[in-house]
Amino acid sequence: MARSERRELKIREVLALRQPDLTIVIENIHDPHNVSAVLRSCDAVGVLRVELLYTSEKFPRIGRKSSSGANKWLELRKHSSVDECYAALRKEGYAVLATFLGESSRSLYDLDLTKKTALVFGNEHRGVSKEAARKADGNFQIPMLGMIQSLNVSVACAVALYESLRQRLSAGALNRPKLNEEELAVLYRSWIER
Amino acid sequence: MARSERRELKIREVLALRQPDLTIVIENIHDPHNVSAVLRSCDAVGVLRVELLYTSEKFPRIGRKSSSGANKWLELRKHSSVDECYAALRKEGYAVLATFLGESSRSLYDLDLTKKTALVFGNEHRGVSKEAARKADGNFQIPMLGMIQSLNVSVACAVALYESLRQRLSAGALNRPKLNEEELAVLYRSWIER
Secondary structure (H helix, E strand, C coil), rough: CHHHHHHHHHHHHHHHCCCCEEEEEEEECCCCCHHHHHHHHHHHHHHHHEEEECCCCCCCCEEEEEHHHHHHCCCEECCCHHHHHHHHHHHCCEEEECCCCCCCEEEEHHHHCCCEEEEEEEEECCCCHHHHHHHEEEEEEEECCCCCCCHHHHHHHHHHHHHHHHHHHHHCCCCCCCHHHHHHHHHHHCCCCC | CHHHHHHHHHHHHHHHCECCCCCEEECCCCHHHHHHHHHHHHHHHHHHHHECCCCCCCCCCCCCCCCHHHHCCCCCEEEEHHHHHHHHHCCCEEEEEEEEECCCCCCHHHHHCCCCEEEEEEEEECCCCCCHHHCCEEEEEECCCCCCCCCHHHHHHCCCCCCCCCCHCCCCCCCCCCHHHHHHHHHHHHHCCC
């Protein structure tokens, strides 16, 4: 098979596995290495579009090398406020769940991540803002059994995204494309030019 | 409760959740940020001891800040060769499973990680060495659905460790300490001095 044919096939295969019903919101994550690792995990589990909520930090410049180009294969959508971001997501039918260590936070492993979900991850030092946590449809936390009280944000994001992938694989949710034929065609024409 | 009492209690709680039947081998991972993130994930899921297999690289100096001190709460054991490392682990009853993209590699989600297991992760650029993959009891891979063919090593490690934690939580394997009373007492006396 010619190189261009392999590429076309790869793009079709990857698009057929994209999960338009799974997204993440990254709120003011400022380290480019963290953002790159997050985007790489998003590509790996089939996220189609990532929501960027940058209110107090700038979205970092991402080197092509560190992200291994994952940003090339993700749609990035910018938001200017928590309200605007959550309203857009809810209009599209997403339940918005924010990582937050609180008394009413549920365990990651008690969530049904086969449903249409947007997961919110916060800044490296401050975590998800109180506003973003409070206005979400629910909060969750990743169980931690150790002496240290936090995980690297790109690690936390990958653990949650992969739990979603595990649940979807287990439910047979990846056996057919979630994008319809028209959406697949539009994305294919865009990706093939990248 | 006084601060020293809270610390004693915290150490007892964490030791009661340590998983002596789960370990990882890190083979020539050279970036200190990656090593730090890996150690932080180990602490979070209850790994007791980490196996260091450094044959072509030096084990990096880890700043206290970047690891948030996770290395302080892990036993680190050095090995000089794949043979010596795997022999030591097998003598203790571990099945050794290496991350490797091969035809006979099983999916992470098909592994029983409630069993006594050592997971092998390799260098950022070269992955697990062919020798370490070939001599392992089995190889596994983390499913990837995207355009990019690899994950950040600290991300891969966290996804695998958390899958183990998920299985153990689900099996009720964390309801009582896995270390016996004497081991707990010895570790407690060591940790309280750290």
